[in-house]
Amino acid sequence: MTDYDAQVLLLGPDGYWKLDEASGLSFADSTAGAHPLVAGAGAVENYRIPGPSPAHIPFAVDFLNVNPPACATGTVGQRAIGASFTVECWFGGVGAIAAPLGLIVKGDAAVEQRPWYALSLDTSGRPIWWFRNVAGTDFKLTGYGNLADASYTNRGPYHHIVGTYTPGTADLYVDGIHQVQLAVPNTGWGTGAQGLQLGNFGANIWGGPWLAAVAIYPGQLSAAQVTSNFTLGVEGAPRTFRDLSDQLAAFQVDLSAVLAAVRKTF
Numbered sequence: 001m002t003d004y005d006a007q008v009l010l011l012g013p014d015g016y017w018k019l020d021e022a023s024g025l026s027f028a029d030s031t032a033g034a035h036p037l038v039a040g041a042g043a044v045e046n047y048r049i050p051g052p053s054p055a056h057i058p059f060a061v062d063f064l065n066v067n068p069p070a071c072a073t074g075t076v077g078q079r080a081i082g083a084s085f086t087v088e089c090w091f092g093g094v095g096a097i098a099a100p101l102g103l104i105v106k107g108d109a110a111v112e113q114r115p116w117y118a119l120s121l122d123t124s125g126r127p128i129w130w131f132r133n134v135a136g137t138d139f140k141l142t143g144y145g146n147l148a149d150a151s152y153t154n155r156g157p158y159h160h161i162v163g164t165y166t167p168g169t170a171d172l173y174v175d176g177i178h179q180v181q182l183a184v185p186n187t188g189w190g191t192g193a194q195g196l197q198l199g200n201f202g203a204n205i206w207g208g209p210w211l212a213a214v215a216i217y218p219g220q221l222s223a224a225q226v227t228s229n230f231t232l233g234v235e236g237a238p239r240t241f242r243d244l245s246d247q248l249a250a251f252q253v254d255l256s257a258v259l260a261a262v263r264k265t266f
Helices: 001-008 223-233 244-265
Strands: 015-017 044-054 058-061 085-092 101-106 116-121 127-132 136-142 158-166 169-173 177-184 210-215
Touching: 001 015, 001 210, 001 223, 044 085, 044 158, 058 116, 085 101, 085 116, 085 136, 085 223, 101 210, 116 158, 127 158, 127 169, 127 177, 136 169, 136 177, 169 223
Parallel strands: none
Antiparallel strands: 015 210, 044 058, 058 210, 085 158, 085 210, 101 116, 116 127, 127 136, 158 169, 169 177
């Protein structure tokens, strides 16, 4: 067990799937509940791809060409009215995205077991923390940046994405940074019998990317806990979106050039 595993388990998840298996279609849950994710027909593309961190998250898996792995226990990920929860994963290797790509889904849109929720990417590569209620109304938290674009993958091919929910409010984090908050109704979420799933919307075939260290928690992780998991997962490397200081430096250079041009004019 790595330090990252220990930290995640200390936070008391309902399920924690490291996805570090070397073969097979079953992926173990490291919690005491032991609810494996089981893939359907097809062949897993690649096992034990190098993960986000050699020491802490050494492996990932590529589920391409296999039916999305799902939890046989439908109650894992169900949330009653008034319950808080958090979903978390590491992903990388994203290329072109033809349709919204589900990373963690409870109540897949293809089956429409409303009310459902999904941590996903849109076709522009932007992270989305997505809820659809019984009436079919969508509540979407859309992050910034195309995570499939190399310019947003500063120091490595992986991103850490976390969605939290507390009654009435949802938050989205990417690479330890809080991106957006949205008012989301206080209702039950993911209450259908379909199991928690790693897979695409509207299709039964996984569309990439690589996944590692997927977890779902029965409470809302704090911003500090999210940042701590990210930092430990990358061994402290500042692999986030473009650093604010870099942006400010570039802005100052541009502003200096403008001022110099103005002076020449007058």
